[in-house]
Amino acid sequence: MKTIVTLFAILLITFHCSRFQFGSNQTKDETAGAVITFFQGNITISSQGKESKAKIGDVVRPGDRIVTKLGRVDLQTYRGEIIRIKDNSDILFRDIAGENRPNTDIHMIAGNLLVKSVKLKSGQNLSVTSPTMVAGVRGTVFSFELDQGSVPKVKVYEGAVSVAFKTSPKLVEINEGLSAENYNRLVKTLEENEVVLEPGERLEVNPNLNELVYLINAKVPAKALTNEQISGLIDIDSGLSKSQTVITPQEKAEAETLVSITSETIHKQIESKKENSTEKTEVGTIEQEHEAKRMEALNQIAKEAEKTGLDNEEEIHNHYSILETIHKTNGDVLSGAVVAQLGDIFIVHSTKGVYQLSVDDIEYVEYKNFKVKTRAKK
Template sequence: MKTFIAVLTIFLLSLQCDRFQFGSNQTKDDQAGAVVTFLQGNIFITTQGKESKAKIGDVIRPGDRIITKLGRVDLQTYRGEVIRIKDNSDVLFRDIAGASRQNTDIHLWTGNLLVKSVKLKSGQNLSVTSPTMVAGVRGTVFSFELEKGSVPKVKVYEGAVSVAFKTSPKLIELNEGLSKENYTRLVKTLEENEVVLEPGEKLEVNPNLNELVYLINAKVATGALTGDELSGFVDFENGLSKVNAIVSPQEKAEVETLVSIPGETIQKQIDSQNADNTDVTTQTIEKEHSEKRIEALNRIASEAEKTGLDNEEEIHSHYSVLETIHKANGEVLSGAVVAQLGDIFIVHSTKGVFQLSVDDIEYVEYRNFKVKTRAKR
C-alpha cells in the first residue's frame, strides 16, 4: 500500500505544482486588473470584505469577488482577455494578469462564464477553476458552467482548452476507505484524466468521480473526510471525456457579442483609478464599447438575413426554437430571438430580420412547435 501512496503523492504534487500552476505569481503589479466595460442588472463587487454595486469603469483586482443576480457583466483585463459573467453567478478572481503578473485565475463557485482569451506568450496562463475542475487555455473562446449539485460543463467555440480534475494531495492521508484495487484504479484514472477540447466539443464528467474530488477538496483540510465516505465510491474507470456538441446559431451570435475595446483604454482606466481619477476614461469606455456592440449586432443581423429563412418551419429548424414576439405597438412577429445585448434584440421572423429595442417589445412567448398534417380520412 505504501507503494501506491508514494505514486499518488508524486502525481498529485506534480499536478498541483507544475502542470496546472495558475495564479501563483504574487508579484505586486498596479496594472493587474480587469475593467467593467458593460453591464446589465444588479452586479455586486466585494473588495477586501466591502461590497459595492458595480458600474462601468470599475477596476477588478486580484482577490475581488463578483456576484451577479438578475444581470450580467463584461470585463476586459489589462492583457486583453474578455470575460462575460452571466446571471446568477458567483466568481472569485484569484489572480489577474497585469504588466508583470503572468496569470489570470478565475474561480467559478456557481454560474456561467464566457471567456475569450488573447494569444498568450510562454509563461503566461489563463485558467478557470471550480471546486473540482481546472481548465487551462491559450488563445480561445469557451464557456464554463456550474450549476449547484451538477458537474461542470465546458464547451469550446474557438481554439483549445485542456481540462483536468483538481485534486488535493492530502488524499493520501485518508485512503483507508478504499480497497487496494479501487485505490489503484483511482490513481490510474487521475493520471489519465486530462482531456483537450477543441471547437465544437464539450466536456463529459463522471459524476461519481466528480463528487469524490469535491469531497476530498472540501473536507480534507479539516480532516472531516471519513473512510466510510470513500468506501462508497467504486466507479473510477471513466473520469473525463469529450463529445461532439452542436453550436447553435444563438451561441455563435453570443460569441460575436463578446467584444473588446482598445487595450490602451483599459490600461488608461486602470492607471487613472490608481490616481483616483476615472471620469474621462469611463466615458470613453462606454462610447467605444457601444460602437463595438453595434458593429457586432449588425454582423449578426446580416448573417441571419443571408440564411434566407422566411417561414416558421425553417426558422424553427435552424434555431431549434419558435417564439412569438409581441411588440408594444400591437404588432406580432413569429420567429426566434437570435441575440440580445443590452437593450437591443436581434429577431429573425417570418417578416424579416429586425433589431428591436427593449422598449419596442411587450413580451416574448415560447411556443411548442407543431407541424400540421393532412387529417386521415
C-alpha cells in the same frame, strides 16, 4: 485486520501550478486588473471586505469577487481577455494578468462564464477553476458552467481548452474504505484524467469521481473524509472524456458579442485607479467604444441571419431549435426566434424578416409550440 492505504493525490496543486501557473506570481503590479465595460442588472463587487454596486469603468483587482443576480457583466483585462459573467454567478478572481503579472485565474463558485482569450505568450496563462477542476486555455472562446452540487460543463467554440481534475496536495489516508484493486483503478483514472477540448466538443464528467475529488479537496485538510464516503464511490473506471456538440446559432451569435475596446482605453482606466493617480477616468470613452463595437457586432449578426434566407416557421425552428412569438408594444406579433440580445437591443429572425428591436419595442416574448404547418412570410 485494519489496513491503511495511503493515496497520494496524483494531480497535486503544484503540478497544476507548473502547468497553468494560476496565482503563482504575486508580484505587486498596479496594472493587474479588469475593467467593467458593460453590465445589466444587479451586480455586486466585493473588494477588501467592502461591497459595492458595479459601474462602468470599475476596475476589478486580484482577490475581488463578483456576484450577479438577474444580470450580467462584461470585463476586459489589462492583457485583453474578455470575460462575461452571466446571471446567478459567484466568481472569485484569484489572479488577474497585468504588465508584470502573467496569469489570470478565475475561480467559479457557481454560475456561467463565457470567455474570449487573447493569444498568450510563453509563461502566460489563463485558467478557470471550480472546486474540482481546472481548465487551462490559450487563445480561445469557451463557456464554463457550474451549478452548485453538479459537475462542471465546459464547451469550446474556438481554439482548445485543457481540462483536468484539481486535487488536494495532502496525502489521503483511507482505512479499509478502498480495496487495493479500487485504489489502483483510482490512481490510473486520476493519472489519465486530462482531456483537451476542441471546437464543437464539450466535457463529459464521471459524477462519482467528481464527487470523490470534491471530498478529497474539502475534507482531507480537516481529516473528515470517512471510509463510508469513499466506499460508496465505486464507479471510478472513467474520469473525464469529451463528446461532440453543436454550437447553436444563438451561441455563435453571443460569442460574437464579446467585443473588445482599445487596449489604450483599458490601460488608461486601470492607471487612473492607482493610488495617488491624477489620471482622468475614461468612463465616457469606455461607454462610447463598447456601444459602437456591440452595435457593429449586432449588425453583423443580423446580416448573417438575413443570408440564411429562412422565411417560414419550420425553417426557423429547425435552424434555431426554437420557435417564439415576440409581442411588440404596438400590437404586432412576430413569429420566429430571438437570435441575440445585448443591452437593450434584440436581433429577431421572424417569418417577416430580420429585425433589430429595442427592449421598449417588445412587450413580451413567449415560447411557441412548434407545429409542422408553416406560415409563409408576409
